[in-house]
Amino acid sequence: MEGDGVLRIGELSKRTGVSPELLRAWERRYGLLQPLRSSGGLRLYSPADVERVGVMRGHLADGLAAAEAAALALRADVGAAPPPVALAPEAVRLELADALDRFDEPRAQALLDRVLAAVTVDTLLSEIVLPYLSELGDRWERGEASVAQEHFASSIIRGRLLGLARGWGQGLGPTAVLACLPGEQHDLGLIAFGLALRARGWRIVYLGADSPVETVEEISARHEPDLVVLSATSDDLVAPLLPELRALARRHRLALAGGAAANADLERAGVLALPDDPVAEADRVVALLQDAGGE
Amino acid sequence: MEGDGVLRIGELSKRTGVSPELLRAWERRYGLLQPLRSSGGLRLYSPADVERVGVMRGHLADGLAAAEAAALALRADVGAAPPPVALAPEAVRLELADALDRFDEPRAQALLDRVLAAVTVDTLLSEIVLPYLSELGDRWERGEASVAQEHFASSIIRGRLLGLARGWGQGLGPTAVLACLPGEQHDLGLIAFGLALRARGWRIVYLGADSPVETVEEISARHEPDLVVLSATSDDLVAPLLPELRALARRHRLALAGGAAANADLERAGVLALPDDPVAEADRVVALLQDAGGE
Amino acid sequence: MEGDGVLRIGELSKRTGVSPELLRAWERRYGLLQPLRSSGGLRLYSPADVERVGVMRGHLADGLAAAEAAALALRADVGAAPPPVALAPEAVRLELADALDRFDEPRAQALLDRVLAAVTVDTLLSEIVLPYLSELGDRWERGEASVAQEHFASSIIRGRLLGLARGWGQGLGPTAVLACLPGEQHDLGLIAFGLALRARGWRIVYLGADSPVETVEEISARHEPDLVVLSATSDDLVAPLLPELRALARRHRLALAGGAAANADLERAGVLALPDDPVAEADRVVALLQDAGGE
DNA sequence: ATAGGTTTTGTCAAGCTTTTGTACAT
DNA sequence: ATGTACAAAAGCTTGACAAAACCTAT
Numbered sequence: 001m002e003g004d005g006v007l008r009i010g011e012l013s014k015r016t017g018v019s020p021e022l023l024r025a026w027e028r029r030y031g032l033l034q035p036l037r038s039s040g041g042l043r044l045y046s047p048a049d050v051e052r053v054g055v056m057r058g059h060l061a062d063g064l065a066a067a068e069a070a071a072l073a074l075r076a077d078v079g080a081a082p083p084p085v086a087l088a089p090e091a092v093r094l095e096l097a098d099a100l101d102r103f104d105e106p107r108a109q110a111l112l113d114r115v116l117a118a119v120t121v122d123t124l125l126s127e128i129v130l131p132y133l134s135e136l137g138d139r140w141e142r143g144e145a146s147v148a149q150e151h152f153a154s155s156i157i158r159g160r161l162l163g164l165a166r167g168w169g170q171g172l173g174p175t176a177v178l179a180c181l182p183g184e185q186h187d188l189g190l191i192a193f194g195l196a197l198r199a200r201g202w203r204i205v206y207l208g209a210d211s212p213v214e215t216v217e218e219i220s221a222r223h224e225p226d227l228v229v230l231s232a233t234s235d236d237l238v239a240p241l242l243p244e245l246r247a248l249a250r251r252h253r254l255a256l257a258g259g260a261a262a263n264a265d266l267e268r269a270g271v272l273a274l275p276d277d278p279v280a281e282a283d284r285v286v287a288l289l290q291d292a293g294g295e
Numbered sequence: 296m297e298g299d300g301v302l303r304i305g306e307l308s309k310r311t312g313v314s315p316e317l318l319r320a321w322e323r324r325y326g327l328l329q330p331l332r333s334s335g336g337l338r339l340y341s342p343a344d345v346e347r348v349g350v351m352r353g354h355l356a357d358g359l360a361a362a363e364a365a366a367l368a369l370r371a372d373v374g375a376a377p378p379p380v381a382l383a384p385e386a387v388r389l390e391l392a393d394a395l396d397r398f399d400e401p402r403a404q405a406l407l408d409r410v411l412a413a414v415t416v417d418t419l420l421s422e423i424v425l426p427y428l429s430e431l432g433d434r435w436e437r438g439e440a441s442v443a444q445e446h447f448a449s450s451i452i453r454g455r456l457l458g459l460a461r462g463w464g465q466g467l468g469p470t471a472v473l474a475c476l477p478g479e480q481h482d483l484g485l486i487a488f489g490l491a492l493r494a495r496g497w498r499i500v501y502l503g504a505d506s507p508v509e510t511v512e513e514i515s516a517r518h519e520p521d522l523v524v525l526s527a528t529s530d531d532l533v534a535p536l537l538p539e540l541r542a543l544a545r546r547h548r549l550a551l552a553g554g555a556a557a558n559a560d561l562e563r564a565g566v567l568a569l570p571d572d573p574v575a576e577a578d579r580v581v582a583l584l585q586d587a588g589g590e
Numbered sequence: 591m592e593g594d595g596v597l598r599i600g601e602l603s604k605r606t607g608v609s610p611e612l613l614r615a616w617e618r619r620y621g622l623l624q625p626l627r628s629s630g631g632l633r634l635y636s637p638a639d640v641e642r643v644g645v646m647r648g649h650l651a652d653g654l655a656a657a658e659a660a661a662l663a664l665r666a667d668v669g670a671a672p673p674p675v676a677l678a679p680e681a682v683r684l685e686l687a688d689a690l691d692r693f694d695e696p697r698a699q700a701l702l703d704r705v706l707a708a709v710t711v712d713t714l715l716s717e718i719v720l721p722y723l724s725e726l727g728d729r730w731e732r733g734e735a736s737v738a739q740e741h742f743a744s745s746i747i748r749g750r751l752l753g754l755a756r757g758w759g760q761g762l763g764p765t766a767v768l769a770c771l772p773g774e775q776h777d778l779g780l781i782a783f784g785l786a787l788r789a790r791g792w793r794i795v796y797l798g799a800d801s802p803v804e805t806v807e808e809i810s811a812r813h814e815p816d817l818v819v820l821s822a823t824s825d826d827l828v829a830p831l832l833p834e835l836r837a838l839a840r841r842h843r844l845a846l847a848g849g850a851a852a853n854a855d856l857e858r859a860g861v862l863a864l865p866d867d868p869v870a871e872a873d874r875v876v877a878l879l880q881d882a883g884g885e
Numbered sequence: 886a887t888a889g890g891t892t893t894t895g896t897c898a899a900g901c902t903t904t905t906g907t908a909c910a911t
Numbered sequence: 912a913t914g915t916a917c918a919a920a921a922g923c924t925t926g927a928c929a930a931a932a933c934c935t936a937t
Binding site for chain 1: 398399400401404441442443446447449450453454455457458460461462464465480500501502503504505506507509510511513514517518
Binding site: 019021022025029065066 | 905906907908
């Protein structure tokens with residue numbers, strides 16, 4: 001036979017019924033074929049290439065356009081084994097962003113349903129929701145997202161996360177009390193942190209946005225939690241409360257999350273700073289308190 | 296399951312053999328049918344309505360006068376779906392109050408689960424959740440409930456109601472945009488109102504607490520809702536926004552809910568006041584906009 | 591997202607018999623399709639879209655107007671039935687049964703999504719999934735359900751429950767090792783039991799159907815669980831293993847769940863019997879081991 | 886039942902862009 | 912062999928229109 005089946009373009013053309021020009025166009029435009037080259041630069045095709053051109057022609061006959069037909073022909077042998085069932089996080093994030101940008105709640109919800117069926121809460125948070133939120137924040141700062149979009153998106157995501165949170169107060173694990181400082185309305189990060197802790201077996205008592213320190217005090221007194229977490233985006237909310245917070249820190253293991261987490265005064269008073277990604281911080285907290293021993 | 300409004304009057308006519316004019320007359324005269332309306336004002340009937348018209352025709356064929364026939368047809372399905380309420384609402388309310396007062400999330404959640412299994416959303420709202428919230432407000436004013444309790448309870452109830460709200464943006468009925476005025480953080484009543492409207496076939500676009508008027512404007516421009524509902528507990532939040540709100544009222548049918556609903560200035564500008572219980576007000580809105588027809 | 595985007599509008603038109611203009615109008619007016627776009631902006635449709643257009647055309651042929659037909663076609667796969675009238679467990683159970691009987695996975699999944707948004711895992715299990723399963727078993731015994739239906743239904747429910755189970759090995763709470771005895775293929779009850787324990791803060795190590803006792807022994811030796819739960823529907827599976835099970839019971843706190851739970855021999859050896867509803871038994875286990883103290 | 890006005894929906898057109906097979910010059 | 916060009920086919924968006932189906936009110 002033809003050696004081990006090395007074809008030049010004319011022969012490939014004859015066997016497949018596709019003109020050489022077109023074969024080159026398909027190569028250039030869709031990367032359909034990636035022939036070896038002879039020393040003189042001639043294209044050298046393998047029998048697999050004949051096959052692939054055949055698949056391409058089949059899809060064309062089915063009515064598909066060239067670009068799509070080529071994409072499928074390529075996928076046919078690359079992905080033969082691993083059908084990419086896994087949803088690529090970036091793709092999901094983009095689609096989520098698109099749906100929310102257009103104020104299309106049903107689509108956003110359907111998307112989240114699909115994702116949740118495939119993925120842990122941790123992954124949902126750290127790969128999709130949290131990156132999306134920080135991206136949205138950036139776009140908002142650059143003036144590319146409107147207040148309306150930001151508002152709409154967070155209200156839907158809040159609803160969704162609270163749905164996942166149902167029953168997080170139940171169980172036997174260590175307990176955390178979670179609250180936003182007075183004046184702080186951004187609770188999404190805190191909810192995410194609660195969910196991450198919950199996934200690690202903790203019990204959550206959640207007070208929500210804009211919680212008076214007195215409230216936190218009262219609830220903590222009753223629950224004797226293993227950790228009290230307060231969240232604030234700006235140090236301005238923390239400063240006027242320093243005395244109360246120090247007092248609280250004397251009675252309970254206290255942590256500060258969000259943008260204002262790194263507060264030297266409080267760290268000196270033994271308050272744990274949780275400035276980063278809620279999921280990562282949840283891991284850190286679990287590790288720390290595990291070492292510290294229970295009770 | 297079956298509750299959707301899906302047939303227009305022509306199709307209902309074809310399926311029942313009753314002329315559209317007559318169907319409208321029966322609706323006007325005897326209230327035989329109470330179809331949803333499309334945003335343009337078209338009547339939308341459910342499969343149950345086909346059934347009911349059939350019953351009516353049966354009675355007519357038996358020689359009954361139209362008025363009696365209609366009365367019987369109406370009675371027939373009122374009795375058909377008698378959801379037996381096993382749980383005494385007050386008892387549930389008390390138990391809910393007790394669980395939440397003690398910061399016992401698991402018990403509260405379990406209780407709500409049990410209630411939901413036995414009762415419609417309407418009943419849950421008007422017999423349990425709303426009375427509980429107003430009672431809690433009263434106790435709080437009298438100093439008998441702490442901020443902590445109020446905070447904890449609303450955060451759990453919010454999560455629960457938002458869970459029920461899932462999918463409320465989808466469907467066919469008229470659309471309502473719901474938002475709290477800037478500065479307003481109490482969103483529970485508004486969510487309840489949204490759920491009540493939803494149970495009446497409406498589609499909800501929910502913006503949540505503390506929404507800039509600009510946001511409401513933008514979203515309303517996109518969705519062209521049949522009604523925009525703003526919520527505020529205090530008139531102080533309304534006063535500074537009067538010009539914007541008047542402008543909004545010129546472009547959309549506008550309503551004001553919550554404690555600040557009765558604002559003479561705005562009522563003069565054609566803004567609907569919804570000061571009362573969300574479920575009752577939802578009924579009123581449905582009735583009003585039905586009469587008003589579209590636009 | 592939508593599987594693959596593969597068809598351009600002309601081809602979709604040919605396959606569905608709907609003109610491209612009309613397809614675009616349906617997209618614009620009702621959001622019926624949400625095709626991907628090529629980099630140049632061409633619409634790319636998936637095979638699922640062909641299906642959806644078919645559903646739409648079916649509704650049109652039934653006499654529905656386009657807006658309503660589209661809404662129904664959308665609802666078919668997005669799910670979220672429109673008015674959340676009530677979540678009466680029997681109603682949900684019936685609808686679930688109906689969807690599964692017809693092998694309509696999307697509807698079943700959508701229904702489960704909706705219920706999960708409104709209700710705790712505990713309630714989902716004890717009010718819906720478990721009753722449904724036992725009902726299915728009965729019907730099967732009476733020859734009213736086919737093997738195919740039984741198979742289809744349990745595979746979907748298993749998938750769903752395992753989805754909820756994701757991450758259940760994580761955490762700090764007491765640990766349970768769960769396994770079906772050799773020969774036992776019914777694992778749904780055991781999974782439900784695991785979920786119920788998980789909701790109570792336990793950590794789960796799940797071995798699944800048809801697990802050799804030796805495997806259980808080995809894993810238990812490694813994890814030192816607070817409880818080992820074996821499941822079997824028939825006593826015939828238990829009898830030949832009595833010696834091994836007694837040995838296992840000497841090394842670990844052991845329980846037997848499922849139809850074969852009440853085995854006098856084993857109870858004498860200190861094996862806990864868990865014959866009932868998984869959720870109730872989970873409660874019992876938690877109460878028992880709590881009293882028993884740590885260790 | 887009729888009259889007069891509105892909504893809904895399929896279709897079409899104009900003006901412009903993308904895609905793709907083929908052709909030509911280097 | 913490569914790179915560029917080109918023109919036909921297929922798409923895209925916007926806007927408009929008219930027939931059919933509905934609405935209210937008299």
